[in-house]
Amino acid sequence: MPTSIGMYLKRLLYKIRRILLKSTTMVQLQAILMKTPLLYQFSERLPSLCLLIFSFYLGCGIYSIFLDLLILLFTLWTIAVLLYNAQDKLLYFPCEPETSRVYVPRISKISDCESITITSSDGTLIHAFLLKHSHPIERPTVIFYHGNAGNIGYRMENGFHLMSECGVNVLLMEYRGYGLSGGEISEQGIYSDALAAVKYVKNRVDLDSSKVVIMGRSLGGAIAIETATHPECSDIFALILENTFTSLPDIAKRVLNISLIKMVPEWCYKNRYKSLDKIRRVRQPTLFLSGRSDTLIPPTHMDSLYLASGSTKKEMSSFPDGDHNSTWTEPGYFFAVKSFLQSL
Known part of the structure; x- marks a missing residue:
């Protein structure tokens, strides 16, 4: 059961990722993150970190709705923080030209x-x-x-x-x-x-x-x-x-x-x-x-x-x-x- 649910979630996340990566907003956000090394490195490691945690609890045979929600909330919170701090870069352009x-x-x-x-x-x-x-x-x-x-x-x-x-x-x-x-x-x-x-x-x-x-x-x-x-x-x-x-x-x-x-x-x-x-x-x-x-x-x-x-x-x-x-x-x-x- 945990394995089948895990595979389903993995496919679902993959589809969501493909949709997001095609959006203009995500392209702009990625460009901004690349100009901010610390944020970019963290965003690059975020999917691997979430996958590591996810694999850990599946490997231990633990299936917990609470843990699912915890990981989801952590991921959403991290994305929200990145987007919140990137807003200034999307609004203010003091260096143009x-x-x-x-x-x-x-x-x-x-x-x-x-x-x-x-x-x-x-x-x-x-x-x-x-x-x-x-x-x-x-x-x-x-x-x-x-x-x-x-x-x-x-x-x-x-x-x-x-x-x-x-x-x-x-x-x-x-x-x-x-x-x-x-x-x-x-x-x-x-x-x-x-x-x-x-x-x-x-x-x-x-x-x-x-x-x-x-x-x-x-x-x-x-x-x-x-x-x-x-x-x-x-x-x-x-x-x-x-x-x-x-x-x-x-x-x-x-x-x-x-x-x-x-x-x-x-x-x-x-x-x-x-x-x-x-x-x-x-x-x-x-x-x-x-x-x-x-x-x-x-x-x-x-x-x-x-x-x-x-x-x-x-x-x-x-x-x-x-x-x-x-x-x-x-x-x-x-x-x-x-x-x-x-x-x-």
């Missing part, structure tokens, strides 16, 4: 650009560029929170047009673990960095502390929403959101499109960014910039955030041909931002 952690490009046409360092609440040093208008004290200051890849150098052109076409100062900051900033990436750490940027701008004597605007694109949108709900940011002048999502679990289920992922409970996610819940507490005037041709984050996420927003003054500007990263190049984009800010 490879030079992003050592080289932050500038553009020559920006004459007044300060390279500054902001100290986060835990002492982490955050790098940023401040692009100042010719009359900075008379203009709003937009703090721009970027997406999940690269550094602020690749947003400099965008920042320049915000400054020149909308008549604002622009602070381009890069989160911990990105660009020239120190520290290790984490959701709570990034929130601290975003808040530190707001405090920095408010303390500058050459900037108007009553006209601080926070703006976020993609992942940066989730960070902007969190920042807007912080008690110290209740006086923020305005909030601008572009092509962002309702929550990370929601977008993970959409991007990965695997039935198993859809059954994963929310507490299994290391990073959550629950923007839909948080935006109900937003009271600042809010502008939503939605690229309707976004194939990464469905525009319906922006629609849901707009409807759920607690702001009494909110506007939605849609761009039919705007995709995830280049909506800012669409005609009327900067006019929409400028008009919104002038209406406040």
